[in-house]
Every structure is written in C-alpha cells, then in structure tokens.
Amino acid sequence: MAFDIDMIKEVYSKFPQRVNKAREIVGKPLTLSEKILYSHLWDGNPSKVYRRGKDYVDFAPDRIACQDATAQMALLQFMQAGKPKVAVPTTVHCDHLIQAKSGAAQDLKSALSSSNEVFHFLESVSDKYGIGFWKPGAGIIHQVVLENYAFPGGMMIGTDSHTVNAGGLGMVAIGVGGADAVDVMAGMAWELKFPKLIGVRLTGKLSGWTAPKDVILKVAEILTVKGGTGAIVEYFGPGAKSMSCTGKGTICNMGAEIGATTSTFGYDESMDRYLRATDRPDVADEANKIKEYLTADPEVYANPEQYFDQVIDINLDELMPLLNGPFTPDLATPVGTMRDKATKNDWPLKVEWGLIGSCTNSSYEDLSRAASIAQQALDKKLKTKAEFGINPGSEQVRYTAERDGILQVFEKLDAKIFTNACGPCIGQWARYEDPKNAPKNSIVHSFNRNFAKRADGNPNTHAFVASPEITAAIAIAGRLDFNPMTDKLINEDGVEVMLDEPTGWELPPKGFEVKDNGYLEPVEDGSGVVVKVDPSSERLQLLEPFVPIQDAELQGVKLLIKAFGKCTTDHISMAGPWLRFRGHLDNISNNTLIGAVNAFNKKTNFVKSQLDGEYGGVPDTQRAYKAQGIKTIVVGDHNYGEGSSREHAAMQPRFLGVAAVLVKSFARIHETNLKKQGMLALTFANENDYDLIKEDDTFNFVDIANFAPDTPLTIEVVHKDGSKDMIKANHTYNKAQIDWYREGSALNLIKKQNA
Numbered sequence: 001m002a003f004d005i006d007m008i009k010e011v012y013s014k015f016p017q018r019v020n021k022a023r024e025i026v027g028k029p030l031t032l033s034e035k036i037l038y039s040h041l042w043d044g045n046p047s048k049v050y051r052r053g054k055d056y057v058d059f060a061p062d063r064i065a066c067q068d069a070t071a072q073m074a075l076l077q078f079m080q081a082g083k084p085k086v087a088v089p090t091t092v093h094c095d096h097l098i099q100a101k102s103g104a105a106q107d108l109k110s111a112l113s114s115s116n117e118v119f120h121f122l123e124s125v126s127d128k129y130g131i132g133f134w135k136p137g138a139g140i141i142h143q144v145v146l147e148n149y150a151f152p153g154g155m156m157i158g159t160d161s162h163t164v165n166a167g168g169l170g171m172v173a174i175g176v177g178g179a180d181a182v183d184v185m186a187g188m189a190w191e192l193k194f195p196k197l198i199g200v201r202l203t204g205k206l207s208g209w210t211a212p213k214d215v216i217l218k219v220a221e222i223l224t225v226k227g228g229t230g231a232i233v234e235y236f237g238p239g240a241k242s243m244s245c246t247g248k249g250t251i252c253n254m255g256a257e258i259g260a261t262t263s264t265f266g267y268d269e270s271m272d273r274y275l276r277a278t279d280r281p282d283v284a285d286e287a288n289k290i291k292e293y294l295t296a297d298p299e300v301y302a303n304p305e306q307y308f309d310q311v312i313d314i315n316l317d318e319l320m321p322l323l324n325g326p327f328t329p330d331l332a333t334p335v336g337t338m339r340d341k342a343t344k345n346d347w348p349l350k351v352e353w354g355l356i357g358s359c360t361n362s363s364y365e366d367l368s369r370a371a372s373i374a375q376q377a378l379d380k381k382l383k384t385k386a387e388f389g390i391n392p393g394s395e396q397v398r399y400t401a402e403r404d405g406i407l408q409v410f411e412k413l414d415a416k417i418f419t420n421a422c423g424p425c426i427g428q429w430a431r432y433e434d435p436k437n438a439p440k441n442s443i444v445h446s447f448n449r450n451f452a453k454r455a456d457g458n459p460n461t462h463a464f465v466a467s468p469e470i471t472a473a474i475a476i477a478g479r480l481d482f483n484p485m486t487d488k489l490i491n492e493d494g495v496e497v498m499l500d501e502p503t504g505w506e507l508p509p510k511g512f513e514v515k516d517n518g519y520l521e522p523v524e525d526g527s528g529v530v531v532k533v534d535p536s537s538e539r540l541q542l543l544e545p546f547v548p549i550q551d552a553e554l555q556g557v558k559l560l561i562k563a564f565g566k567c568t569t570d571h572i573s574m575a576g577p578w579l580r581f582r583g584h585l586d587n588i589s590n591n592t593l594i595g596a597v598n599a600f601n602k603k604t605n606f607v608k609s610q611l612d613g614e615y616g617g618v619p620d621t622q623r624a625y626k627a628q629g630i631k632t633i634v635v636g637d638h639n640y641g642e643g644s645s646r647e648h649a650a651m652q653p654r655f656l657g658v659a660a661v662l663v664k665s666f667a668r669i670h671e672t673n674l675k676k677q678g679m680l681a682l683t684f685a686n687e688n689d690y691d692l693i694k695e696d697d698t699f700n701f702v703d704i705a706n707f708a709p710d711t712p713l714t715i716e717v718v719h720k721d722g723s724k725d726m727i728k729a730n731h732t733y734n735k736a737q738i739d740w741y742r743e744g745s746a747l748n749l750i751k752k753q754n755a
C-alpha cells in the first residue's frame, strides 16, 4: 500500500477539535496555515498563541520524503539512532542521480551502473527500517508525493527544497536538512519558527495562453527571491478554486524560489478530483467530512488584510504569460516584449532548447497542454527551430501519456524523452563535453531554478523559465521574442501560420494507468535485512558514533581558522563535485572550510599550522591536529553558517576533530546542527573580542565542567607571546542540548535512551 489511510484518518479525527481549541486561544478566525500548524503541535494540544516570525515551536509532521542525494547522509545518521523502524511514514525517491543524455532507456541503464551502490544502499536501508522505496525511473520525488502521499491538512517535511510542491494538495510541506528529517524519523519533535503569513488573493480565471506557472512567475516578480522568507504563502479566492490541483502544485513548488517556508491552498473540488483520479477516493471521502476545517475560516478570506501579514492581489483575467530570467527566477518579462530587453542586455534571442518537465511542471495536464502546441507544429507543417527535451514527472504520468499518444507527438518532433527524473533541472544533463567552455546561448524551460550553470553546467547558458505551453511555442519558433498570441510563423510551404491557444486535460479522460510504478514496499520485519557498504567505496561510508569531547581535551585547544566575513554552509562544505561524496563523511571532509576566508591573510584554504608553523589547506592542517589528538576551534564572523541546512557543514568539522565554533552570531539552523553533532556552538559575549584572536592562539575552556543553561562559558585565550585574555562566550544550550553534548551527539543520546 503506497499511502497510509489509517494515519490520515487519525490526523483527521483530531483535526476539528484541535482547530476549535486553537481558534479559541488565538481569539480570532484562523487561516488554513494556522489550522495546519496548530493541529500539528508536538504536544498535540494548542495551549498558547505563537508569535509569527518570533517563536520557535515543536511540531509533529505526518510524513517525511527524501531524495536520493540527501537521503544518503540522513539514513546513515538514522542508522545510528538504534531504532528498528522509522517513527513516521517515510519514503525515499531515486531521482537526482540520473543523468539526461541519450534518452530514458539508455540513461537509466547508465545511472544504474554508475550509482548502483548508492541505489542499492538506499534500497536496503529502506527495507530494513520500514521506508517506502521508489526505484530509479519511478519519478521525481514531488510529483510522486503529490500522486501518492500528499493529503489536505497534512504536514510533511522533506530533504529537498521543493517539498513545498505538496501544498498543491492543501498540505503544509516544508524542505529541511537531513538532520531535521533524522530527528523526526527517530521519533523526536521538529522545530520551526512560527511563520509569518502572506495571503495571495486570486480573482478572475486563467484563459488562453496563461497558465498556473504564470501566477508564480508573477508572484516571484512581486516578492523577489527573498520576499517570502520566513512566511507561508496561502492562495485563495475564486481564481484558486478554478485551477487544477497539479497547477496549484506548480505554484507552491516555486514558492521555494521566493524563499517562502512553504505555500498552500485550501481544500476544494480540484483536490477531490485529483485524489479520486490518483486512486485515493477514501482520502477524498475523509477530507470531505471535515472540509470546512481544511480551508481558512470564511472571515479570513472575506477580509484578508486583517489576518495575513501581507496580502497580494492577482487578477487572472489580466495576467499575461511570462518569461522569467535569465539567471534569476524573479526577473519577469511578459511574453512578446522580450526583444528590446534581450538586445539591450545582450541575451541571445535564438533559443536552442525547450525543456518540459521537472517537479514543477510534469503533470499529465502539463504534458497534454504542451503537446497540443507541439501537435500544431506537425499539423501546420512547421519545422521546430529548437530541440525538445521532456522529463515526465512519474512513471504513472509517462505511461498514461504514452498510452494517450501524448509522448508520441513530441517524439515526432524528434524530442528526447528523458528518464522520469530530475535530469537537466539539477545539472544532470550531459549537453556538452566541456560545459565550462561552452558557447553563449539561450534555453527555455518549465523548471523552477535558472541560476547560472543549473541546467547544463555552462555559465553562458541563459535559461528562461516559462509554462510548458509557452516553452513549447518558443521552442517551435526558436526565438525568445516570439509571441504566440500575435506572431505568425512561416511553414515548410512558405505559408504564414499562427499557433492556436493550448488545450489539454486536467486529468486523463481514460484515467491514469501504470504497469510498474517503481515502488518497493519494505518488508514487515526488517530486522534480518543486512545493510552492506563496501569498505572500499569512495561514495558511501557507515558512520561511527562521535566520541564525547572530554573536558580535559578543551585545554590547549588550537585555532584552526579565524574566518573573515561571510561564511555560509557552502564555504564550510562546498557543493559542486563534492556532492558525489555526500554519503562518505571521510571523503567529503576533504572540503571542510576550504571556501572560508582566513582573516589573517584573506586567502581561502590557507591556514597556519601551530604544529610546524607551515601554511596549508584547512582539511590537511586539521587532520594533522587530529592525528596528534589536539582539539581545535573555528572562529567566525556574523551569521556564521547561513545558507542551507546541510548537516555536512556540522558533521565534517566534528568528524575532523574541531571541538568548538566561536562566532559573532550564528545562522540558527547551523547552530542547532552543531549542537546535534555534540560540538560547542558559542558566540562572543563581547563582539569586539573577535579582534583579540591571533593566528597562534591557544584556548583553555576554564569552566567547561560547569557547562549549564543560561551560563556563559569563560575562555582563556593564550597568545604566542604568553599574554592572555579572558573572554566570555555565550551559548543557547538548554538542558537537553547539553545532554547531546555530553553524550557526543543527539543521536548517541537517542540510542542510549533506546537501549
């Protein structure tokens, strides 16, 4: 069974009473987002009002979804928790590690050979710990989740930023780092700052060439890539109801591009239709029983300004198709007005590729509408100017689209049908032999992200984001400035023709069909399943529990690096080629802090070793300290560890023997990740003390034996000339977090408690 109806019934059985209680406590009508948040509190009982954008709250998510790249370290960590099974229904989806090159059959074969050990590892861990496993080729995580697991009013976390896609089916679904997912798998609460709320009122109705994608492209223009930060975006109004469920998914998906915590829509008939079409009539029946709870209270949508922190109005009758880009998803240009802008900015007007798919736009509806345009190229004898690439979102979508002749339309245009996987959306596109030196060019795609190098590794590729139907039209015309609403094209007979408006099906008229959806149910009792990792593997390594740091080791601590300025998780643990090693802590540790700028020479990856006075790379220098059993400290500036929630940025320094990180201020998620790994995450009580730290300093944690909540630590800093400074370091450890530290890590503590 792919989804768990009993779990959903359980959630719904408590939902009304919890919402009623929350409404009473908050003292006013509730938005949908608040209803879902308050009904998923960790202690199950709304008892106080949480301040938006201020209070940290413990939640109990209903589900977890992981993709193959991030799942590796998450599951390696979970294996440390000593639990026989995951505490919350969890699935793993193999979609990121499949390169697009020749077409689905060949590409899948290559991926199965090049990443076989990773897939095999994920499959066996899933089997052992009761995790649903979606094989390579089964589909893209978020489309598969929408088809199988998302349910109105639910709360989900996932180890991928576009987990938010499930908002299309009325969930609060949030992308998190592996460490957060591991906590929830292990039965712990999940902490989130109570979000702010942005309401988007959609009036009118989409028509003609305009698609749901244009709604989010417009919202991105209005809010920019940062405007949704820390907020849930809730869409409502007649325009919202008139859109398909998968269209809503597209809008929520790209909420990640405006920095939003997540986005969601109230339950409506489109969701009912989608649930039934995807073989979940029982979920629809259950949702209908409490449907007034699965949307905001009527007063909220009647008077949104009173209940949301910000309200945006979009009239779908007036909305025009947009092309967003290049290099950023919030730079919107109405279709047909690109010529001047492109010429002025020197963006190539000629379009080389049109790519349709990704988790953002790979539904049956998307493919059918784009195919209606592609079919016209055949009927009207148009020669397509750009190449087509298609990534169906799931095997169910692919199989049904093939059955209905949709994929064949693209194939007749010589399109490449890639695997049901991320492919070009995550740079897994073997477009060039040498992408770094590839020529300047433009492409159009229906994906979500269009940063430099994102699709094909070529920094000179100008990627523009559009709806699938506009992508198809522009690929046929081969020009960025083509406006299908007004412009004519010359066909093979030299006759001028125009493209008609797209048509398509919200859901397949003959229903969905699939032979093998690629799902593997875990065995009931996984205790006998052996997870094998080849000790000589360069991509996977089983973890050893971290050894608690002893108080005595915190005397004579050496400075590893004093980082200057911005030090993000990417500076601490770089991505790019290193992603290959995300399941191998020792190997990926060779990138530790190589992007951080040394405050003493303003160089990266060039620090002084106090062992021999020589300068060298950070990982090598640190490994030399480790070999001699000497603990080290990293000193940093403001907002240290900002960026992603990547747990590697905490695990690697810990693995290499760094004991403490002392900074002016932390990005909160990274601070928590350091605590979880059993390290000291400290801030200067007096910010100016940062300036006291010298290259050859030694640190003595004089009162570490008394480490306690709300009590700063005292550190004696001994300089090379023998002079000393006593400094105070603040921390935010509570009692439980100090226990993590004393046990060596949060997982060690969980394991001990389970023993």
Ligand code: F3S
Residues within 6 Å of the ligand: 095, 140, 141, 142, 160, 162, 358, 359, 360, 421, 422, 425, 426, 448
């Ligand atoms: Fe995959 Fe791209 Fe979505 S990488 S999960 S298709 S954003």
